[in-house]
Amino acid sequence: MIHVEGDENPEIFDPDPEFDDDASESGIVDSGFDTGPESAAGNESATLED
Amino acid sequence: MTTAATTTRPVSLASRRQVLQGIGAAGLASVAGCLAPSTTASGPGPAASVEADPVPALDPAGALGADRIAADPTAIPAPIDRDHAETVSVELVTEEVVAEIEPGVTFTYMTFNGQIPGPLVRVREGDTVELTIHNHEDSTMAHNVDFHATRGPGGGGEATLVVPGETARLRFKATYPGAFIYHCAVPNVDYHIAAGMYGVILVEPEEGLPEVDHELYFGQHELYTVGDTGEEGHHDFSFDRMADEDPTYVALNGSKAAITPDGHGSPTVAVGDTVRVIFGCGGPNLPSYLHPIGSVWDEAWATGSLASDPELFVETSTVAPGSAFVGTMSFPVPGDVKLVDHALSRVA
CATH class of the missing domain: 2.60.40.420 (Cupredoxins -  blue copper proteins)
Incomplete structure (x- = not known):
C-alpha cells in the first residue's frame, strides 16, 4: 500500500459531491426497467396482497 | 487457497541417494552431504520426524530467526547517474x-x-x-x-x-x-x-530512466505449506500443494499484509509526486494480475522490457511468474493506493 498525503482535489476526485441537477447530458441510457425503492416497494406490496 | 483435509506432515530428510538424484550429475561433487526434502520439508525449524504418520496438528511456531522477512520497498539503490559502463x-x-x-x-x-x-x-x-x-x-x-x-x-x-x-x-x-x-x-x-x-x-538503458520522485520495490510469490491459512504453528513446506498449485498464501514481499499499516508500514508520498514501481513475480506457478486500487499505471512495462514503449493508463498488468514489471503512477488526490493481485480470492 502507498499512502498519499496532501490536499484534496475535488476536480479529480470528490467523495462528497453536490450534484448539479441541470447536468446537460446523461452518461448512460435509461434501461426502462423498474428499479429503485419505489418500484421494489410496489412489488413487495403486490406479493403480500396476493 | 483451500487446504487439505488430512495432512501427512512429518518432515522427511531425504537419503543421500535422494539428494544426489535430485541435484543431478553436474552438482554431485559440490553438494554431497547436504539435506534435501522429499514430500514435506523443513530447514532449521522445529525438530523433524522421520516417520510418515498423519499428523493433524502443526508443530508450535518456530523460534524466529528474523523479525521480518519482507523487503523494505524503499531500500533500493538510487537511479544510475552516469553515462559510461562500469x-x-x-x-x-x-x-x-x-x-x-x-x-x-x-x-x-x-x-x-x-x-x-x-x-x-x-x-x-x-x-x-x-x-x-x-x-x-x-x-x-x-x-x-x-x-x-x-x-x-x-x-x-x-x-x-x-x-x-x-x-x-x-x-x-x-x-x-x-x-x-x-x-x-x-x-x-x-x-x-x-x-x-x-x-x-x-x-x-544507457540513456537512463525518466526521473520520478520515488521508487518502490515489491515482489509476489506463493507459499505452499502444510496447514490452513492462518493456522498458528510452524508450517512445513507442502510439495503436494505445490503440485496442485494450491497455495496457502500468495504474499507481497513474503508475508501477509507486509507493506501495510498492519504489517511493517506503508510508504508515504505526497499529492503531485510520481512513483516508479519495480515488481517481480517469483511465482513459481501463478502470475500476478497487478492492479493499484485507486489508481492506474500511467506507464506500464508489463514484461519489464524497458527497450519497448510502455502501455499507457493500464488498470491491471499480467506479470508472468519468472518475470518483472515496471510501472509509474502519479497521485492527483490523497488517500491510499493498494497494490493487489486482482485475482482477489488469492488474498490471504
Whole structure:
C-alpha cells in the first residue's frame, strides 16, 4: 500500500459531491426497467396482497 | 487457497541417494552431504520426524530467526547517474530463516540476503557484474542463482552452485536493458522459489530512466505449506500443494499484509509526486494480475522490457511468474493506493 498525503482535489476526485441537477447530458441510457425503492416497494406490496 | 483435509506432515530428510538424484550429475561433487526434502520439508525449524504418520496438528511456531522477512520497498539503490559502463559488485548470501508469515504462523524461508524479494540489483546496460554468492554456513541445502539478465548456461546457475559455507563468483555483462527476475535454480527450483528465493535485477538503458520522485520495490510469490491459512504453528513446506498449485498464501514481499499499516508500514508520498514501481513475480506457478486500487499505471512495462514503449493508463498488468514489471503512477488526490493481485480470492 502507498499512502498519499496532501490536499484534496475535488476536480479529480470528490467523495462528497453536490450534484448539479441541470447536468446537460446523461452518461448512460435509461434501461426502462423498474428499479429503485419505489418500484421494489410496489412489488413487495403486490406479493403480500396476493 | 483451500487446504487439505488430512495432512501427512512429518518432515522427511531425504537419503543421500535422494539428494544426489535430485541435484543431478553436474552438482554431485559440490553438494554431497547436504539435506534435501522429499514430500514435506523443513530447514532449521522445529525438530523433524522421520516417520510418515498423519499428523493433524502443526508443530508450535518456530523460534524466529528474523523479525521480518519482507523487503523494505524503499531500500533500493538510487537511479544510475552516469553515462559510461562500469564494473558493479554484487554480493548475495543465501540464508534459510524461520520467520512469520503472519503472527503466530512460522515458516522456514529460503532467501537472498534474508529478505523477500531478494535485494534489487541495479546496473546500467553495458555494465559488468561481478557477483559473489555465499551460502550461509547454517544452510541445510545447496543454492545458486539464475539471472535472467544474462545469456549463459543456466543464467549463471551452474557457475554459482554453492553448498553451505561455500562461496562462488560469476562475472557477466548486462548487454540488454530491462527488469529481470533472478532466482535460485537448483533442482526442486520451484520449492526454492516458493520458499522465497527470487529477486529483481534492473538493467537501466544507457540513456537512463525518466526521473520520478520515488521508487518502490515489491515482489509476489506463493507459499505452499502444510496447514490452513492462518493456522498458528510452524508450517512445513507442502510439495503436494505445490503440485496442485494450491497455495496457502500468495504474499507481497513474503508475508501477509507486509507493506501495510498492519504489517511493517506503508510508504508515504505526497499529492503531485510520481512513483516508479519495480515488481517481480517469483511465482513459481501463478502470475500476478497487478492492479493499484485507486489508481492506474500511467506507464506500464508489463514484461519489464524497458527497450519497448510502455502501455499507457493500464488498470491491471499480467506479470508472468519468472518475470518483472515496471510501472509509474502519479497521485492527483490523497488517500491510499493498494497494490493487489486482482485475482482477489488469492488474498490471504
